[in-house]
Amino acid sequence: MNPMRDLLLAASRSAWLRDRAMRAPFVRRAARRFMPGERLDDALDAAAALRPAGMPSILTCLGENVTRPEEAAAVAAHYLEAFDSAAARGLDVEISVKLTQLGLDLGQDLAAGHVATLAERAARHRSRLWIDMEDSSCTDATLAVYHALRPAHPTLGICLQAYLRRTEEDLESLLPLAPAVRIVKGAYREPPEKAFPRKADVDESFFRLGARLLSPGAVAAGAWTVAGTHDPILIGRLQAHAASAGLPRDAFEFDLLYGIRRDLQQNLARDGWRVRILISYGSSWFPWYMRRLAERPANLWFVARGLLSG
Numbered sequence: 001m002n003p004m005r006d007l008l009l010a011a012s013r014s015a016w017l018r019d020r021a022m023r024a025p026f027v028r029r030a031a032r033r034f035m036p037g038e039r040l041d042d043a044l045d046a047a048a049a050l051r052p053a054g055m056p057s058i059l060t061c062l063g064e065n066v067t068r069p070e071e072a073a074a075v076a077a078h079y080l081e082a083f084d085s086a087a088a089r090g091l092d093v094e095i096s097v098k099l100t101q102l103g104l105d106l107g108q109d110l111a112a113g114h115v116a117t118l119a120e121r122a123a124r125h126r127s128r129l130w131i132d133m134e135d136s137s138c139t140d141a142t143l144a145v146y147h148a149l150r151p152a153h154p155t156l157g158i159c160l161q162a163y164l165r166r167t168e169e170d171l172e173s174l175l176p177l178a179p180a181v182r183i184v185k186g187a188y189r190e191p192p193e194k195a196f197p198r199k200a201d202v203d204e205s206f207f208r209l210g211a212r213l214l215s216p217g218a219v220a221a222g223a224w225t226v227a228g229t230h231d232p233i234l235i236g237r238l239q240a241h242a243a244s245a246g247l248p249r250d251a252f253e254f255d256l257l258y259g260i261r262r263d264l265q266q267n268l269a270r271d272g273w274r275v276r277i278l279i280s281y282g283s284s285w286f287p288w289y290m291r292r293l294a295e296r297p298a299n300l301w302f303v304a305r306g307l308l309s310g
């Protein structure tokens with residue numbers, strides 16, 4: 001258990017704190033460490049700047065839990081524009097969406113309809129659409145949408161969280177679909193009945209999921225593996241595992257977040273591993289930023305430094 005992590009994750013859901021923190025210049029300055037700006041153009045500029053280092057991008061426009069169908073439609077329209085704008089600039093860009101941002105709370109079919117439209121656009125641009133995994137109240141619906149849509153949309157990927165006890169079984173149920181899976185540790189506040197409380201267990205689960213996805217049967221069947229992590233030990237274990245299984249370096253991909261462990265990002269790309277950087281942008285950054293602080297409470301120091309430097 002980590003009380004500071006719990007506190008920050010609880011704070012991420014506070015509208016009162018959100019409204020005050022987002023207006024504070026020192027918080028805005030600190031958040032810029034992890035996001036290039038609020039506009040799509042800021043994200044595309046950042047993607048263009050990463051290209052020379054051999055690192056393509058994934059874009060995600062921050063926001064979650066919309067409450068009106070028009071909002072969900074506007075988010076979907078924004079992402080269609082993002083696919084088109086990236087292609088017009090010749091950028092290798094994928095997109096990652098949250099189902100609650102596409103109307104999941106208003107109905108699974110509504111969100112699924114938007115995902116299908118976006119997946120079609122991704123295919124047109126030879127790109128990929130990813131579905132993020134949100135808190136455990138969304139896991140069943142997210143998997144159901146993926147199961148329903150993946151057969152007709154080969155470029156659709158899904159994120160699975162290693163901290164959930166159920167994930168190993170969920171992965172088995174996905175494998176017959178030849179899925180594209182991004183494994184992450186998991187960023188939400190979950191009870192111990194649902195998620196492993198110990199970091200060592202989460203790390204082990206991550207490795208097991210990665211090894212399963214990289215097993216000969218899964219690779220031959222067309223599964224695509226992405227390891228979404230900045231954990232150098234886990235990255236090293238997966239690299240060693242892939243080497244011992246005779247897999248080439250481009251058989252899977254490491255995805256990291258913009259602004260986190262830039263040294264590691266560059267070293268991986270320089271050493272010939274596939275690396276993609278997830279760039280977040282948009283005006284609804286508060287809950288997302290609090291989750292980044294919760295991952296590493298030492299980041300609070302950057303907030304404090306911004307306050308002290310005026």
Ligand code: FDA
Pocket residue numbers: 131132133134159161184185186187188228229230231232255256257260261278291292293295296299
């Ligand atoms: P860990 O937390 O052990 O960190 C390893 C090292 O990375 C740390 O020692 C530190 O050096 C560095 N680091 C990690 N986080 C940092 C931070 N915030 N600030 C500074 N340094 C940091 N989660 C989720 O629930 N659903 C999702 O859909 C996604 N999607 C997603 C996509 C991609 C591409 C990534 C990289 C991550 C996600 N996540 C996510 C977030 C994920 O669940 C997890 O919270 C973070 O990746 C942090 O965990 P690490 O694997 O990096 O390990």
